[in-house]
Amino acid sequence: MSRSNIIVVGAGIAGVMTALELQRSGESVTLIDRWEPGHSRAASTDYNRVIRSIHGKDEFYTKWARESWKRWLELQAESGQRLIYQCGALILATEGHCHWEDNTCETFDRLGVPHYLMSQNEIAAHFPQFKVDDIKYGIFEPEAGMTMAHRGVRTAFDLFMAAGGKHKRGRVVTDSGERPHLDGKPLEADVIVVATGPWMADMFPRTIKPISAIVGIHVFYHSTPDGDTSFDQGPMPCWIDHGQGSFGLPSSEGSGVKAAVVIPSHIDLDNSERLVDKAMLNRTRTYIRRRLPGLVGEKVVDTKFNQIILTPDTHFIVDWHPRHKNLLLAGGCSGHLYKHGPVFGEFAAGVATGKFGTADRFRIGARKKLSPSESPSGR
Numbered sequence: 001m002s003r004s005n006i007i008v009v010g011a012g013i014a015g016v017m018t019a020l021e022l023q024r025s026g027e028s029v030t031l032i033d034r035w036e037p038g039h040s041r042a043a044s045t046d047y048n049r050v051i052r053s054i055h056g057k058d059e060f061y062t063k064w065a066r067e068s069w070k071r072w073l074e075l076q077a078e079s080g081q082r083l084i085y086q087c088g089a090l091i092l093a094t095e096g097h098c099h100w101e102d103n104t105c106e107t108f109d110r111l112g113v114p115h116y117l118m119s120q121n122e123i124a125a126h127f128p129q130f131k132v133d134d135i136k137y138g139i140f141e142p143e144a145g146m147t148m149a150h151r152g153v154r155t156a157f158d159l160f161m162a163a164g165g166k167h168k169r170g171r172v173v174t175d176s177g178e179r180p181h182l183d184g185k186p187l188e189a190d191v192i193v194v195a196t197g198p199w200m201a202d203m204f205p206r207t208i209k210p211i212s213a214i215v216g217i218h219v220f221y222h223s224t225p226d227g228d229t230s231f232d233q234g235p236m237p238c239w240i241d242h243g244q245g246s247f248g249l250p251s252s253e254g255s256g257v258k259a260a261v262v263i264p265s266h267i268d269l270d271n272s273e274r275l276v277d278k279a280m281l282n283r284t285r286t287y288i289r290r291r292l293p294g295l296v297g298e299k300v301v302d303t304k305f306n307q308i309i310l311t312p313d314t315h316f317i318v319d320w321h322p323r324h325k326n327l328l329l330a331g332g333c334s335g336h337l338y339k340h341g342p343v344f345g346e347f348a349a350g351v352a353t354g355k356f357g358t359a360d361r362f363r364i365g366a367r368k369k370l371s372p373s374e375s376p377s378g379r
């Protein structure tokens with residue numbers, strides 16, 4: 001069987017995992033990015049990302065996350081790189097704000113996903129880092145935790161190169177018909193996969209822009225108290241706190257505790273300085289006083305300001321361009337793609353090579369906002 005020539009544009013987690021899968025399945029793949037894979041503007045960088053199967057009533061992503069968990073462990077074993085910390089994920093369900101959490105429990109029961117329901121007292125006993133007087137219950141998912149985000153991208157990229165993949169630095173632009181060009185010439189390949197994350201909206205103003213919004217998010221890493229290990233991964237899980245519009249990760253490899261209060265900010269992908277906002281720091285400090293009193297007085301030791309591309313229903317995009325039959329668009333992260341990276345890559349590669357069609361949820365076309373209880377991300 002002859003090998004297809006495939007170009008993958010974008011070396012974030014979506015692109016590197018797709019390129020790796022295609023190259024390993026025997027295709028001849030060139031991966032193109034504007035900057036060095038792992039660069040700090042991409043959504044897929046930063047130290048870490050949460051990996052958890054918690055997706056409300058959505059069985060599809062719950063199963064993808066479970067499968068991705070295994071794949072990350074396999075990649076870790078194969079590469080010898082630390083890609084996963086199994087510190088678990090704790091979801092805090094606030095009184096009056098529990099639809100998504102209630103739905104998650106039902107989904108976990110149906111699919112047999114290991115989890116513990118915890119009362120306020122049990123959370124306080126097991127995870128005393130959290131002040132939970134307003135929490136109705138918690139769901140602890142033990143086969144979950146954090147992926148090392150930058151390292152994951154670099155590891156997949158190295159495996160892709162070791163498998164014979166080719167890499168090129170360059171900025172792909174689109175013409176008025178949304179056809180991709182590089183260095184003044186149309187890109188030529190049997191299949192072109194564009195996985196340019198948030199940049200997809202501007203590259204495809206007619207196809208992607210109408211079903212996406214770009215939002216910037218500030219995250220702050222706080223130091224941990226001198227001599228205290230309780231805020232390290234292991235004693236402390238990753239957490240999601242929808243009632244407070246927040247999530248975070250414990251300290252790992254000395255990173256400090258990462259806390260984010262998700263208040264979407266304007267970001268210009270190419271022109272914004274990636275500096276954090278003092279007002280956002282104050283919001284995060286207010287959150288820490290509320291939820292993590294042991295960190296009050298601790299200092300910010302690192303920060304990150306980067307972006308997500310949000311679709312109305314928070315489903316990803318994996319679909320052929322309506323006009324160009326060899327052009328597959330793959331992304332639409334909606335704030336939850338990183339963890340699914342290995343399965344997303346396998347899926348996008350399968351669609352790219354015609355092994356199967358895409359899923360209805362990933363199609364380009366009219367999308368509508370889902371209620372928080374219907375949405376896979378609870379947003």
Ligand SMILES: Cc1cc2nc3c(=O)[nH]c(=O)nc-3n(C[C@H](O)[C@H](O)[C@H](O)COP(=O)(O)OP(=O)(O)OC[C@H]3O[C@@H](n4cnc5c(N)ncnc54)[C@H](O)[C@@H]3O)c2cc1C
Pocket residue numbers: 009010011012013014015032033034035037038041042043044045048049050051170171172173195196197198199200203217218219260306307308330331332333334335336337338339340
């Ligand atoms: C603060 C924050 C927290 C998050 N937390 C989580 C979490 O806990 N768990 C989780 O699973 N997900 C999380 N996410 C979401 C996750 O990080 C993203 O879904 C994922 O990284 C998106 O990957 P991507 O490959 O689609 O995009 P990107 O990583 O942005 O990659 C796109 C690549 O395309 C390249 N590119 C762009 N334009 C061009 C061009 N014209 N030509 C060539 N190359 C181009 C870019 O340089 C970049 O390398 C979070 C996101 C943010 C911002």
